[in-house]
Amino acid sequence: MASQKKSSAAPPSQGEDEGQAQTSLWERLERPAPAPRAALTPHRIASVAIEIADAEGLDAITMRRLAAELGVAPMAAYRYVSGKDDVMELMVDLVHGELEHSQADGWRETMRALALRTRALMLKHPWLAQLSPQAAFALTPNRMAVAERSLTALDSLGLNADTMMAIVRTIDSYVHGATNAEITLHQLMEGRGWSSDDELKTGLAPQMIWLMGTGRYPTFQRYLLEGTHKDDPQWQFETGLDYILDGIAARMGI
Amino acid sequence: MASQKKSSAAPPSQGEDEGQAQTSLWERLERPAPAPRAALTPHRIASVAIEIADAEGLDAITMRRLAAELGVAPMAAYRYVSGKDDVMELMVDLVHGELEHSQADGWRETMRALALRTRALMLKHPWLAQLSPQAAFALTPNRMAVAERSLTALDSLGLNADTMMAIVRTIDSYVHGATNAEITLHQLMEGRGWSSDDELKTGLAPQMIWLMGTGRYPTFQRYLLEGTHKDDPQWQFETGLDYILDGIAARMGI
């Protein structure tokens, strides 16, 4: 694990014996053992990156950190990925392999289940909310497979291609928008060291009091007082999802 | 504009005369003219930052670049903002001032118009899609005002607070999810130097051909062949939005 690098920054031409050998025997013996053979693979790089990102967020992924966690020199991973963006594409693909199939009864249940599982996946890997454009749009095999499954669920309903895609995109946009907001809130809380909804509320209280004190947001204030599902993201997610599925069903003639 | 800094990196204690004056007259004359008085304000910082981000993306905003654009030393802005996150919060608030009121006929038209204008705002300021959690959730006055207006539009319908908020959140999630995807695609295209849908298609073609060649995505492939609204984001956005508004209207008894 912890690489013990004792090798001094030896200047290349400082021969000790007769100037023949550029590095002394002892210097060579102190060098870290050379790689057995293929210590790295893209898959292993991505796996370790995912572990780091899950535990400490996307910012914790640096090529140096990744190399350290892999037990390898900072530049080693560049043999397998062309840069940080490549790592992220691999991460995205790998993680989407976790989304299981589930052929439910009808299109509606299938889409609903997929939405819920996508939300769960994103909450499990919150860094999915912060991807670079490169990684966010990567056409990776596992991602394509998910899209294919969605379309398949709608395939026997006699819809034209545009409508099918519109339905999938609408649900997808909602799922990502809603879950991103949820994740962002989590990250904000973590960033400030708040770990419960109560802490969030007390932390936000000063600003809220000031804002409400202006009297400019009366309806918002009423919600703050009357809302009972404010802290129930699952209810909020499903409620909105059901609105949307209702709307789609109505357009399609139930 | 272009600051002409000629000042050498003068070591502090290199008296030329009698060691009395730490900096010689000529050194002082060469120094950039001191600030007239309060060259900076948070508002000006945010304005310039927005200009940069609109033109070159969020990554172009560095504290050094910002300072250069303001005609000021790299650290100067730190008198007014506590760091980069502060700058972004200011940017978010400032930009949300652009969203005009528009009391349309009923709740549905009001919400629809707000959704369309929000999308337009985001497309105009694409960096809104990439905010840090800090900035993304900032409770800024202008942002609160937008939320308040949404809620007001629903206020006279006899809904309870939770339902009202669920409706607003659902639409908001969709708008952000859909528009983020749109922006992300734009940014991907810019990043690769593609400027038209045709270039996008040719650029993506190799990967698409490979993916389709696997035969694992037949329904997706059918869409690629049959879809006629693939390149019409406005249609896609409005179609999804109308699904959602339909669903909400149905729940509320039209």
Place this chain on the structure above:
DNA sequence: ACAGTCATGTATACGTTGTATTCGCTGAGA
């Protein structure tokens, strides 16, 4: 059995970033 090639990981270095710290200048109030 053996020299040569090649894949693999290492070492070093450069430019850029955010920001802590410290300083000197300036103009307004006494």
Place this chain on the structure above:
DNA sequence: TCTCAGCGAATACAACGTATACATGACTGT
């Protein structure tokens, strides 16, 4: 006229992504 608070400049540092050049040992064909 003097003083001082406030403003911006200067310097510095650690961390980042990655270009480049190199050393090493495992395979190859003979």
